[in-house]
Amino acid sequence: MLxxxxxxxxRSSLIIYHATNLGLTANSLSSxxxxxxxxxxxxxxxxxxxxxxxxxxxxxxxxxxxxxIGSEPDTGNGIRVEFKKNSFVxxxxxxxxxxxxxxxxxxxxxxxxxxxxxTPLRPLSSLATEGExxxxxxxxxxxxxxxxxxxxxxxxxxxxxxxxNHGDSLYVSPFVRHRFGTLDNSHDAKIVILRIPGKIGGDQxxxxxxxxxQTIRRLxxxxxxxFNP
Ligand SMILES: [Fe+2]
Numbered sequence: 641m642l643x644x645x646x647x648x649x650x651r652s653s654l655i656i657y658h659a660t661n662l663g664l665t666a667n668s669l670s671s672x673x674x675x676x677x678x679x680x681x682x683x684x685x686x687x688x689x690x691x692x693x694x695x696x697x698x699x700x701x702x703x704x705x706x707x708x709i710g711s712e713p714d715t716g717n718g719i720r721v722e723f724k725k726n727s728f729v730x731x732x733x734x735x736x737x738x739x740x741x742x743x744x745x746x747x748x749x750x751x752x753x754x755x756x757x758x759t760p761l762r763p764l765s766s767l768a769t770e771g772e773x774x775x776x777x778x779x780x781x782x783x784x785x786x787x788x789x790x791x792x793x794x795x796x797x798x799x800x801x802x803x804x805n806h807g808d809s810l811y812v813s814p815f816v817r818h819r820f821g822t823l824d825n826s827h828d829a830k831i832v833i834l835r836i837p838g839k840i841g842g843d844q845x846x847x848x849x850x851x852x853x854q855t856i857r858r859l860x861x862x863x864x865x866x867f868n869p
Contacts, residue, residue: 647712648688648690650709651710652687652689653710654707654708654710655683655697655708656683658703666681666683666684667680672701673697673699673700675697694709713749714749715749724742729742736762738761738762738770738821739759740761741756742756742757742759744757752836752837753777755832756833756834756835757830758830758832758833759830760822760831761822762825763822764819764820764821768794768799771820772818772819774815774817775835776814777835778812778813778814778836778837779811779835780833780836781811781812782807782808782809782831783806783808783809783830785806785830786826787826788803789804789805789820789829790820790821790823791803791819792819792820792821793817793819804831814838
């Protein structure tokens with residue numbers, strides 16, 4: 641059980657966890673890392689490793705420093721509320737933005753998911769790439785605004801467009817090109833968007849990225865045979 645009372649305690653717990661996995665004690669960790677025996681025993685007993693000591697120990701354990709940085713759950717008793725007045729709102733950095741985004745409540749426990757309120761700001765233009773989104777997460781959308789949303793996606797035979805109304809929902813597979821637009825410029829076309837990783841995400845996805853974008857696509861979409869039968 642990790643100890644989240646302070647960052648130092650979390651860091652020290654992770655050091656002990658990884659060291660113990662390797663069969664190390666405070667004594668042998670001191671020999672391996674070059675940290676003094678006194679400090680190593682202190683870390684073990686007082687749980688007070690500094691970040692500089694964690695760096696030394698990470699190198700000695702041949703693990704990433706990232707593995708020794710605990711992220712304290714930010715949900716308190718399991719709940720996180722985000723008030724509208726405090727939520728982060730932004731538009732793309734352009735003179736004619738297509739979307740306004742509002743970040744919804746989320747937690748560092750699920751860092752690879754995203755919950756957003758999306759407001760399309762303009763009608764879909766005839767230029768197919770304008771406002772186009774492509775992302776590596778699965779996406780669910782639910783239309784909550786009063787005004788309809790124009791939803792377009794690209795298939796092998798060209799773009800397909802549907803008008804979605806209040807209560808309609810959608811799902812987009814990773815890497816499918818798609819975009820949203822309004823019919824009336826009212827800014828009342830609003831969609832709640834939830835983006836989640838598929839069967840593989842987080843550290844596994846970072847590791848798979850060593851093998852290139854095609855591998856990631858294949859891992860996420862899992863639409864090809866891995867071998868000739
Ligand atoms: Fe999207």
